[in-house]
Amino acid sequence: MATTASSSSPVSAQQERAGRRRRSRRSGDRPGLRWVIAFVLAILFAFPLYWMVATALMPRADLLAGDYGLIPTTFEWSNFTRAWEAYPFGRWFVNSTVIAVASVALTVAVNLCAGYAFAKIRFPFRTLLFLLIISTLMIPVQVIMVPQYQIVSDLGWTDTYWAVIIPRAAEAFGIFFARQYFLGIPNELIEAARIDGASEWKIFRRIVLPLSKPLIAVLVIFTFMWRWNEFVWPLLVLKDSNEYTATIGLYFLRGQHGDDVTALMAMGLLSIIPIVLVFLFFQRYFVEGLVRSGIK
Amino acid sequence: MAAHPATHPGPARARRGRLPGRARVREALTGYAFILPNLALFAAFMFLPLAWTFVLSTQETSGFGPVENVGLENYRAMFEDPVFWRSLINTVGYAAISVPLSLAGGLGLALLINKKLPGRGIFRSIYFIPTVISAVAAGLVCQWMFEENVGIVNKMITGLGLEAVAWQSSTVGAIVSVTITTQWVGIGLFMVIYLASLQGIPREYYEAAAVDGANAWQQFRHITLPGLRGATFFLVIYGIIGSFQVFDLIFVLTGGGPGDATEVLGTYAYDRAFETRERGYGAAIGVVLYVLLMVVTIIQWQANKRRED
Numbered sequence: 001m002a003t004t005a006s007s008s009s010p011v012s013a014q015q016e017r018a019g020r021r022r023r024s025r026r027s028g029d030r031p032g033l034r035w036v037i038a039f040v041l042a043i044l045f046a047f048p049l050y051w052m053v054a055t056a057l058m059p060r061a062d063l064l065a066g067d068y069g070l071i072p073t074t075f076e077w078s079n080f081t082r083a084w085e086a087y088p089f090g091r092w093f094v095n096s097t098v099i100a101v102a103s104v105a106l107t108v109a110v111n112l113c114a115g116y117a118f119a120k121i122r123f124p125f126r127t128l129l130f131l132l133i134i135s136t137l138m139i140p141v142q143v144i145m146v147p148q149y150q151i152v153s154d155l156g157w158t159d160t161y162w163a164v165i166i167p168r169a170a171e172a173f174g175i176f177f178a179r180q181y182f183l184g185i186p187n188e189l190i191e192a193a194r195i196d197g198a199s200e201w202k203i204f205r206r207i208v209l210p211l212s213k214p215l216i217a218v219l220v221i222f223t224f225m226w227r228w229n230e231f232v233w234p235l236l237v238l239k240d241s242n243e244y245t246a247t248i249g250l251y252f253l254r255g256q257h258g259d260d261v262t263a264l265m266a267m268g269l270l271s272i273i274p275i276v277l278v279f280l281f282f283q284r285y286f287v288e289g290l291v292r293s294g295i296k
Numbered sequence: 297m298a299a300h301p302a303t304h305p306g307p308a309r310a311r312r313g314r315l316p317g318r319a320r321v322r323e324a325l326t327g328y329a330f331i332l333p334n335l336a337l338f339a340a341f342m343f344l345p346l347a348w349t350f351v352l353s354t355q356e357t358s359g360f361g362p363v364e365n366v367g368l369e370n371y372r373a374m375f376e377d378p379v380f381w382r383s384l385i386n387t388v389g390y391a392a393i394s395v396p397l398s399l400a401g402g403l404g405l406a407l408l409i410n411k412k413l414p415g416r417g418i419f420r421s422i423y424f425i426p427t428v429i430s431a432v433a434a435g436l437v438c439q440w441m442f443e444e445n446v447g448i449v450n451k452m453i454t455g456l457g458l459e460a461v462a463w464q465s466s467t468v469g470a471i472v473s474v475t476i477t478t479q480w481v482g483i484g485l486f487m488v489i490y491l492a493s494l495q496g497i498p499r500e501y502y503e504a505a506a507v508d509g510a511n512a513w514q515q516f517r518h519i520t521l522p523g524l525r526g527a528t529f530f531l532v533i534y535g536i537i538g539s540f541q542v543f544d545l546i547f548v549l550t551g552g553g554p555g556d557a558t559e560v561l562g563t564y565a566y567d568r569a570f571e572t573r574e575r576g577y578g579a580a581i582g583v584v585l586y587v588l589l590m591v592v593t594i595i596q597w598q599a600n601k602r603r604e605d
Contacts, residue, residue, distance in 0.1 A: 122323055279424075
């Protein structure tokens with residue numbers, strides 16, 4: 001602490017730096033080497049995405065002939081328009097957006113409510129109900145998809161937004177995560193408000209939610225990501241090609257024009273832009289939310 | 297804290313214990329009201345279908361024909377179905393390969409950028425971004441990269457004077473390319489959880505160990521690893537469940553092929569239920585998947601309980 005306070009003088013700053021260097025050498029830490037490894041790995045991790053962009057810009061004939069370099073030399077913008085004009089991609093993006101946004105609103109609302117009740121309100125069978133819900137964490141869609149499909153088609157929801165939004169609105173991860181986060185909010189805060197006569201709903205909205213921004217960010221990101229990327233369930237319940245999501249549309253395009261790799265990459269690129277933007281904007285909260293929850 | 301030693305053991309509980317009966321009933325009703333929307337959705341779209349899956353698995357429902365109760369016939373047929381066994385072995389094998397890889401890789405990445413490093417935040421984002429994109433988009437780009445004739449991976453390999461690899465048409469090649477792709481997509485989450493956990497280990501532990509002359513390996517072995525136990529436990533369960541559920545990427549990358557080389561229980565259940573329209577048989581495969589996941593979860597749970605005792 002003392003060194004930090006006096007580090008404004010150049011001499012002691014230098015001493016401090018030397019000291020840090022000595023310390024880090026002793027513990028075997030070589031930041032230069034670490035940076036080089038991190039950088040090489042970053043190139044490997046980023047390469048497929050770079051390659052998606054590069055392919056989307058290259059002339060299709062060159063690629064199929066294997067006559068291409070790592071960096072596009074001529075830009076073939078028609079890759080983007082070719083598929084966009086042949087299929088209702090615009091409509092598919094609207095579908096994806098409506099489904100993802102509505103799902104986020106609904107899912108986050110019901111999970112926050114349930115998570116709060118499981119963390120802070122006492123009622124009979126609380127633990128039992130919570131364990132029952134948590135036990136569904138491990139159930140993949142392949143286990144329940146056959147009857148679930150039956151239920152949704154009996155309800156007449158096939159080819160509607162509801163078919164994708166409602167059956168996935170309650171999911172165990174969000175409740176688990178919300179409860180874990182709410183457990184970290186001091187009881188005293190809530191008790192004091194209860195003694196002042198505030199209703200549980202008011203406490204939840206006025207006291208608990210304003211403290212839960214990182215939690216909400218995590219729930220929003222995860223829900224948006226799952227709904228935007230969701231594959232097998234929309235593939236089953238959205239049969240009319242007008243109702244496809246962008247993800248299903250991309251898969252459909254592969255089935256129709258599997259060899260038009262440049263158009264596929266162009267549409268693939270467009271389909272991931274929204275989720276990449278959401279991640280980049282929210283990632284600070286996202287990491288903070290993970291750190292502050294019990295999952296670590 | 298020290299100012300109120302008397303109220304220390306759960307002040308909220310002590311105070312609430314004195315609540316009159318009517319207030320307690322009101323609290324309980326409020327609690328149910330808060331969980332009701334959730335519970336209703338769970339009942340309709342999770343518990344009901346789950347129970348129904350078991351019923352369906354004892355029926356024969358091929359195509360649009362009438363439903364027939366066949367008892368355990370579907371399970372008997374499964375026992376003699378080589379593709380089922382192949383999918384089961386692939387599913388377990390996939391978990392056995394991918395979970396340790398993700399644990400080691402995720403920890404490695406986390407350690408790499410845990411300490412101060414220029415551009416650390418950018419590295420973290422780059423390692424994590426594959427996790428957020430859709431399996432369809434990720435699968436398409438990797439399928440294109442591993443394309444055997446003109447794909448970039450083989451182009452680079454042949455450029456080095458080596459022989460092109462059959463990433464898609466040979467069993468081993470397909471398994472390797474699927475594994476690389478799923479690791480690329482999945483490892484980011486392991487890294488983020490480990491990073492969060494590393495940040496929770498108090499700095500003072502390392503400082504004290506350094507004063508005592510512990511070297512880097514000893515510090516890692518005796519401070520870092522024990523500090524990460526909770527994260528590892530969570531990630532092992534998450535990883536096993538995730539690999540038993542693997543579907544999207546394999547469906548897009550190989551469709552289970554070549555032949556049934558990369559078929560897993562998830563893709564096989566889908567094929568039978570929705571491609572060949574044998575709903576009952578598909579549901580029976582789903583039940584097997586469910587029981588497997590249940591067993592894994594219980595074993596993990598027991599192991600953790602024993603360790604904590």
